[in-house]
Amino acid sequence: MLNRATPEAARRRAKGWLSTQLTPGERLRHRRARHLRRPLLAADPTVREFLHRGRVLLGREVTSFSSAAAGAHNLDLVVRALDHAGITYFMVPGSSGIRHQLGIRVADRAAFLDAMDELHGSRPIYVGLPQRSGGVTQFQFRIDGRLPDSLASAGVLRFGEFLIGPRNQLLAHTRSGCDVEFWADGAELLAAGDPEEQLPKGLPEDVLAESLIAPRRNAVSDFLPRGEQVPALLTVRERDYPTYQAFTLPRVNEVQFPVDIVYTWVDGDDPAWQARRDEHRPGARKDPSSESSRFVSHDELKYSLRSLEMYAGFVRHIYLVTDRQVPEWLDTEAPGLTVVDHRDIFRDPGVLPVFNSHAIETQLHHIEGLSEHYVYFNDDVMLGRPIGPDQFFHANGLAQVPFSSAQFGLGEPHPLEAAPSAAGRNVRRLIWETHKRNITQKFMHVAHPQLKSVMTELEELFPDEFERTAASRFRSVTDIAPGASLHHHQALLTGRAVPGRYRLCYVDISRPEEAEIRLGRLLAERGHDFICLNDVATADEDREQVGRLLNRFLDEYFPFPSAFEKR
Template identity: 40%
Template sequence: MEPRPFDPLTRTRTEVTEPYGYFTDLDSGHVLHGGEIRPAYALGAPTPLEVWRRNLEIVTAILTAAGVDFFAVPGFSLTRPVLGAAAADRQRVCTALAMLCESTGGRLSVPEPAFRESELGLSKPEWARRADMGDVPLVRASWLWTDPGRDLLFGPDYGCDVEFWTETGDGHLLAPRHNRISPVVRQSGARVSAPGRLFTALAGGAHADLPHLPTRTEFARPGPDHVGFPVDVVYTWVDGADHAWRRRRADADHSPYHAESDNDARYVDREELRFSLRSLHLNAPWVRHVYLITDRQRPHWLEEGPGLTVVDHRDLFDDPDALPTFNSHAIETQLHRIEGLSEHFLYFNDDMFVGRPVGPQMFFEPNGLARFFPAQTFIDMDPVSRADSPPNAAFKNDRALIDRAFGRTVSRMMKHVPYPLQRSVLAEMEKEFDEEMERTAQSAFRDVTDVSAVTLQHYYAYLSGRAVSGQAQDAYVELGMPDVAERLELLLERRDRETFCINDAGLPPELVEERSALMQRFLEAYFPVASPWEKGLAL
């Protein structure tokens, strides 16, 4: 690979505790990081994948200049590239990297090896069997990267590891820790080139391609944990302040059965979509394409271009007589009709965000099974009635269909986490439950007879062997919560949630302006890097 220039860039000074955090108390100078004064190098629009690539390019360039033979290793980390080198080259590697870090403000450290012996049932490598632990098994070279506004900091958790592989005496090299494929390679094995996407699950999307990397034959093909199929994202969005849309809604014949069926708050746009797209671009660059479903609207800031397509309701609904619709349940019955949509896709509400780098394996098994994320919220077993809120009524109707199809009873709602769906399952459900799906599609406003195609798909796929239960480090925040400011501050400080949702449930009218401004400040601080789909920034 051709390394990019490593030039001195804008620097700032602050106290930083997280490797991927945000700056406060800005001043000119350097960054005080872990007790060290170090330069922070600014990138125009940094992302975890871009920093992964930058650090890798820097280290591979210096090893090449030092005449060290190295190979890419499929490590466990999403954000840290890993290279392997023969233990005989340890001194050359350490000397070259130490000189580079000293001259550029980088840091060379020795991370704790992560050889998971108890989990894998493997023997300890040779260095770990010695009383003094032998020579260092690996080193990590890292630099501090930031954005021009000095809001994000990418630190040691994005550094490049260089492992020192030892000779076994039988023609193999042994790793100092395990990786996703094999702890041993043939010592005389040929050096080959392999796609960069094999070495981090962050890569794979249309805008996330990496160059080929030198590696060994053992690592040149994907392992069983690699997701090789495309994953798209679908959003539904509405701007309730649009006058033309409001006229269509006023002209629609409706008499809401429940206060939540046609509540104005459901249609308020606080530009959450802008920041949700930023979170997707930043932390899930493996997404192939984004589809935004709207009703003759589009956000004023949106730049439709490569990787994003706006889909109008008129191009989505099979029956034009069902339009206009103001019912999310109705729209969700039609998602599988999106032209060009991949079999596996994620359905986002615009108040859902990806909080830190995640791989597609969080949402889909490599063999194609979808994951779903049951909440601890249980719905009562009483028959559906007009006293039920629209979400609860839809769940009860879903439960009746699941009982009819599989003889099983379900009672748990889903977490507010992006929903992994399969296009073929939705199409199959449309035939299996044709009357219920069609009736929902025809409901212009949420009705007591609706089904929720999303919740129904999760349980239908699970009970037909096409989905499994998953785990997510998530957060759910309501703007109406008394402690919402503290909850958002904690999210911003820790940045440890894989996904989070900020819902306007329970927000009293007198607090709308204050809480909306609070949410806007939070989102701007958390996601300061614009996505490619904002005007003036198209790819």
């Protein structure tokens, strides 16, 4: 939804701030465009200027956001112009999960550009040349003046609006725009004697003469023979758009199976939970990984759920696993969410309560209704930008596991080392006994793809280890790491997983000065798939500072309530 009430005082402050942040060249460019932008800025309170990477851009403020909605918004802008001009168009299959592509005939280019000006001339729409990297080059705002020839004659153009939050944070950039491809008639290319490199290789002339020719490759074919020009419909967010049948067929590299999310969560400030923990707390030296700061809540779960809604539209269902707790802000009746108690999944409820993530991981695959393919999240992990299911799984079902460069090290587990390292070494013993392969690497602190069948198999292979870890109330030197190590190695060595690529920004928030710098960069760049805000061991005197720092960052990165929050 669009915000219709941006305060005028905020506009004046933003204008003054902009003038102090520009390079001389950009200040001159901005001065030339200002008179063209002034009527728009005065007429539409949802539009304002903001600074991004040294340029003064025009953005539209929104009051809710998801990458899927942003892509659909820009698609709708283009389609409205095409419908306004009566131009025939079709959806083109692309490789982006958030960006849409349309094809029209080259002959309709001028009419389309005129329609965009006529219908959207007073909107802050940008146009640019798409790049293979996903970004654009040579972009400019339509309102800033006539398009240069390099844009007006391009084979593909991208259109869209920058969507911004209440603090001018850029939420939807050019990667969310809508691409318009200008497809040529094969017969016209042949008649014009176009160079061979502009034509599809190896295509017979009689087929070419009746084909539509794309200006670039897409996910299916860069030419469309006459026999394949069978009309069909493609649905985007409950609206049907025209395309061709061949462009609607499921492809071998598309994930078609359901993917669920499983969270584990604890409210460490809950007096009842604290009483249970203190009653069972061992008197021996505490492992650093059982420090109370691990259980302090900064409402990370709330923001992690916001990140899913913003950036992961593929999720089928979310399961939240807790110990007789529910966040006070959580709408437990929200569609797509189920709260699961430890008592519902532990095979032996007599071992409860447990305060050990390793113990809980041994039981997650028992969740009723859980899909075969699911992703295990800790609440301190958020998504930083749009991802698809292929981040976690290949289309054939293989998991893509997040290897880290960190190592377990050699030697036996030791009671004075961190429990996660000991758990990894225990996993190494099991893998060696089963596969005669030596494991060395840890895994990244990201969301972890899981196969329910692998976890079920492991529970049958190692019943004693699963039972012992499940009964380990606090992290112990005898634990295994079921979800974030044993699962991955077993799946890898049995042909059900491969190494994946995960772009993570890990921030230890217990070091507030260093964390503030890293969080500032994250806000400016938004260039990581995953963000982990891990509280290793915050000193008591730093708790208040860390809390303020986290709240400021999370509110700015994920500014809007999700559907899982009470209204």
